[in-house]
Amino acid sequence: MKIGVYICHCGSNIADHVNIEEVRKAIQEQTDAYVVKDVMFACSDSSQKEIVEDIKTKGLDAIVVASCSPKLHLPTFREVARRGGLNPYKYIQVNIREQCSWAHSDDKKGATNKAIRLIKAGIEKARFSEALDPIKIDAVNAVAVVGAGIAGLRAAIELADMGTYVYLIEREYFIGGRVTQWNELFTTNQTGREIITKLYHQLISYKNITLFTGAEIVETSGSVGNMQIKVRIKPRYVKPDCVFDLDKFEKAIEVCPVEVEDEFNFGLTKRKAIYKNYPGEFPEVPAIDFDHCTKCGECLKVCEGIDLEQKEEFLSLNVGAILLATGFDPYEPKQGEYGYGQVNNVITLQQFKRLIELCPDELVYNGHKVRSIAYIYCVGSRQQNGPNRYCSRYCCTAAMHTALLVKEKYTDVRNFHFTRGIRTYGKQEHIYHEALEQGDVVFQSFNDPLCEVEEQDGKPVVKINDFLTRGKPIELETDLVVLITGMVPRKNNTIAQLLKVPVGRDHFFNEIHLKLRPVETVIDGVFISGASQGPKNIMESVNSALAAASKANNLVKKGFISIEPTIAFVDTDKCQWCGKCLEICPFDAFEKVEEGGKQVARVITSLCKGCGMCLPVCPEDALQLHNYTDEQIESMIDDLIRA
Amino acid sequence: MNDTKPKILVFSTEKISDPAIDLAGLLKMHYPSSVYTVTVPCSSSIKPRWIMHAFEVGFDGVFIAADGTDCPYSETCTENTSEIVRQTQEIMRQKGLETARLKMAAICSVCSEAFVRQIKNFYDFLINQKQQENA
Numbered sequence: 001m002k003i004g005v006y007i008c009h010c011g012s013n014i015a016d017h018v019n020i021e022e023v024r025k026a027i028q029e030q031t032d033a034y035v036v037k038d039v040m041f042a043c044s045d046s047s048q049k050e051i052v053e054d055i056k057t058k059g060l061d062a063i064v065v066a067s068c069s070p071k072l073h074l075p076t077f078r079e080v081a082r083r084g085g086l087n088p089y090k091y092i093q094v095n096i097r098e099q100c101s102w103a104h105s106d107d108k109k110g111a112t113n114k115a116i117r118l119i120k121a122g123i124e125k126a127r128f129s130e131a132l133d134p135i136k137i138d139a140v141n142a143v144a145v146v147g148a149g150i151a152g153l154r155a156a157i158e159l160a161d162m163g164t165y166v167y168l169i170e171r172e173y174f175i176g177g178r179v180t181q182w183n184e185l186f187t188t189n190q191t192g193r194e195i196i197t198k199l200y201h202q203l204i205s206y207k208n209i210t211l212f213t214g215a216e217i218v219e220t221s222g223s224v225g226n227m228q229i230k231v232r233i234k235p236r237y238v239k240p241d242c243v244f245d246l247d248k249f250e251k252a253i254e255v256c257p258v259e260v261e262d263e264f265n266f267g268l269t270k271r272k273a274i275y276k277n278y279p280g281e282f283p284e285v286p287a288i289d290f291d292h293c294t295k296c297g298e299c300l301k302v303c304e305g306i307d308l309e310q311k312e313e314f315l316s317l318n319v320g321a322i323l324l325a326t327g328f329d330p331y332e333p334k335q336g337e338y339g340y341g342q343v344n345n346v347i348t349l350q351q352f353k354r355l356i357e358l359c360p361d362e363l364v365y366n367g368h369k370v371r372s373i374a375y376i377y378c379v380g381s382r383q384q385n386g387p388n389r390y391c392s393r394y395c396c397t398a399a400m401h402t403a404l405l406v407k408e409k410y411t412d413v414r415n416f417h418f419t420r421g422i423r424t425y426g427k428q429e430h431i432y433h434e435a436l437e438q439g440d441v442v443f444q445s446f447n448d449p450l451c452e453v454e455e456q457d458g459k460p461v462v463k464i465n466d467f468l469t470r471g472k473p474i475e476l477e478t479d480l481v482v483l484i485t486g487m488v489p490r491k492n493n494t495i496a497q498l499l500k501v502p503v504g505r506d507h508f509f510n511e512i513h514l515k516l517r518p519v520e521t522v523i524d525g526v527f528i529s530g531a532s533q534g535p536k537n538i539m540e541s542v543n544s545a546l547a548a549a550s551k552a553n554n555l556v557k558k559g560f561i562s563i564e565p566t567i568a569f570v571d572t573d574k575c576q577w578c579g580k581c582l583e584i585c586p587f588d589a590f591e592k593v594e595e596g597g598k599q600v601a602r603v604i605t606s607l608c609k610g611c612g613m614c615l616p617v618c619p620e621d622a623l624q625l626h627n628y629t630d631e632q633i634e635s636m637i638d639d640l641i642r643a
Numbered sequence: 644m645n646d647t648k649p650k651i652l653v654f655s656t657e658k659i660s661d662p663a664i665d666l667a668g669l670l671k672m673h674y675p676s677s678v679y680t681v682t683v684p685c686s687s688s689i690k691p692r693w694i695m696h697a698f699e700v701g702f703d704g705v706f707i708a709a710d711g712t713d714c715p716y717s718e719t720c721t722e723n724t725s726e727i728v729r730q731t732q733e734i735m736r737q738k739g740l741e742t743a744r745l746k747m748a749a750i751c752s753v754c755s756e757a758f759v760r761q762i763k764n765f766y767d768f769l770i771n772q773k774q775q776e777n778a
Contacts, residue, residue, distance in 0.1 A: 069661075069665045071661075071662065095665070095680075097668070098664070098665035098666075098668035098669055099664055099665065099668055099680055100668075100676075101668075102668035102669060102671055103664075103667060103668035103671075103672070103673060103674060104674075104676040105671055105673070106673045107673075110675075110677070111676055113676065114676045114677070114679065117679065118679065121679075121681070222715075223715045500659075500713055500751050500752040500753055501752075501753070502662060502663075502666050502752060502753045504669075505670055510666070510669075522658075522662035522665070522752060523662075524658065566684065584687075584719075584723065586716055586717035586719070609716060611684050611687065611716035611717070612683065612684050612685055612687070612688025613685060613687040613688055613716065613717060613720075613723055615688050615689075615690050616687070616688070616689065616690045616691060616723075616727050616730075621690075625684070625688065628683060628684065628688070630690070633681060633683075634692075634696045636681055637652060637693065637697050637700060638700055640652065640681075640702075641650060641697075641701045641702060
């Protein structure tokens with residue numbers, strides 16, 4: 001049997017920790033592989049062509065590529081095999097990156113030795129591999145989009161436009177997410193609400209989108225193509241069939257005696273238990289926050305549309321895929337971090353943006369007019385001594401843009417920026433120059449903390465050793481300190497736990513590959529988008545949402561999904577039909593048939609999902625799984641132990 | 644169990660525990676390099692004969708990184724895998740093998756830390772076993 005083996009350097013990802021030359025020599029000398037080569041990037045176009053050429057010209061019967069996780073490139077190399085004229089299931093991928101070079105980057109000798117053994121085992125698997133054809137299963141052309149912020153809305157509209165049914169599931173009572181909290185946005189100065197309003201009107205024009213607000217997925221079952229989700233819907237306490245009378249609802253809000261901190265304004269103001277975050281919010285009807293409602297009944301007296309007896313509902317839905325667009329939380333500074341919570345007049349960028357909107361004519365905070373503002377950058381991002389090593393990407397631009405808006409709106413304000421170096425990349429660089437031209441002052445330091453904030457005579461004072469003036473110590477008394485806080489993953493992210501979506505070192509959702517498969521996860525049928533995946537500005541969030549929508553649609557639109565043909569088969573010579581296989585099979589994929597004068601089990605191929613649960617229960621050892629046969633597994637084990 | 648470095652065979656599952664083991668590598672969470680993984684579709688599909696074969700050819704320990712309650716195929720996966728372990732341990736007993744050399748733990752798709760912790764503990768246990776045998 002002619003087996004071709006290709007060992008990938010993966011640039012330095014593998015080669016830094018595995019001696020590729022030693023591995024290649026060992027495979028050449030210790031196995032009967034017909035072709036053994038090492039390649040810089042096995043997935044590159046030139047390497048793929050080389051493999052195809054080898055299959056054709058050298059008549060290879062099977063190929064092994066030792067590279068990254070099969071989660072990343074199994075489909076790539078199966079396609080390479082197919083292009084060379086081989087059955088794709090005659091291709092075996094050996095993972096010498098995630099499960100070898102990276103896991104043992106502290107032990108080059110051990111990693112090299114392990115790589116040799118893993119490849120030898122892969123050769124054995126290839127030797128006994130079978131040519132198979134994929135099995136098709138029905139897929140539901142429906143996608144659950146979780147989160148109705150800008151990424152979720154955009155993904156939902158795109159999916160609906162491509163003909164997929166969408167269940168848009170929003171945990172809050174209102175749609176729009178964080179974007180509704182921001183007023184003018186760079187580059188167009190459109191407000192966040194204008195954008196969300198436009199998207200909402202687009203959304204409701206599609207008959208194949210169902211929007212649930214106050215809703216959350218609480219259970220999932222099934223697998224890619226046919227997932228069952230259970231959705232819990234919190235009551236809004238508004239009669240669904242009531243005639244919407246805005247005046248009466250506004251009156252109800254007015255008479256509500258309960259006042260709680262308004263999360264929409266990041267605690268700068270109070271709201272009632274019955275509330276809307278802003279006029280014109282969608283859906284238009286207010287909602288009652290039952291965690292704080294005292295059921296006093298005052299609202300009922302002025303508005304007959306309210307129903308305080310509503311109960312939560314549960315819905316079961318069937319979808320082919322799930323697209324997560326659950327967004328981010330702003331970083332909450334610790335007590336005392338740059339004076340936050342301890343020094344007067346220290347707030348976050350998110351609070352400041354709400355403050356600007358709440359101050360139409362004059363910028364006032366804590367009863368005092370604000371004439372000078374110190375912006376402290378990278379708070380909760382690029383931490384040298386904290387867990388958030390990453391850059392939150394959007395904040396330099398958001399801070400500079402906000403500083404421009406402040407000057408435009410209030411004219412008599414001075415801006416001082418305390419930075420680690422400004423990262424207004426791409427087109428956003430314009431606003432940096434604009435801010436400099438209008439007289440904003442920029443200080444820079446690489447110290448951690450960047451600067452110190454103290455209180456003197458009731459006012460914050462910022463102290464920095466300014467790198468731009470050769471470390472000169474500078475002190476600035478200011479009216480307001482704005483902490484430019486970055487993005488962190490959602491604190492309450494039950495959906496991630498439910499679906500077991502992997503997270504990276506930054507604790508945001510992790511994609512299979514940042515460049516090659518940026519919106520797919522290792523959980524088949526679960527896609528990620530927007531800031532749930534990592535810090536992104538609005539444009540980048542929408543880009544990823546469109547990519548995720550496209551991938552999800554591509555998966556479910558055909559009505560079927562091709563799955564692995566690695567199903568069970570019966571050795572009818574051994575089988576004595578005892579029925580234990582049928583008993584344990586979750587899919588009833590066995591039937592009793594007559595063959596050679598005796599009763600034996602037969603696999604119903606349309607029902608078998610290839611889980612292999614039947615294998616160990618057969619008392620005659622008559623069951624095997626294609627491409628996981630005893631011969632393959634045991635010969636792999638032999639080569640893993642053989643020196 | 645003659646070499647000083649215990650060799651562990653891990654049966655991982657394509658959809659659940661294998662991603663966790665990949666994630667451990669991605670996060671550079673080191674564990675001993677004498678830990679080798681063979682991937683199967685589901686932990687309920689592991690035949691006792693495969694486990695026994697691993698012991699026969701010289702593996703010091705076998706670790707089943709089970710699907711647990713996350714199994715995409717059946718809610719009975721945990722019980723099924725436990726039954727496989729029970730049956731195999733019975734065979735091990737008959738052959739005079741220490742049953743603790745077979746270990747099973749549910750490893751979800753993001754349980755990279757749990758995997759590394761379990762493997763390190765198991766590795767240490769096997770080192771102790773070797774030392775006791777050699778004493």
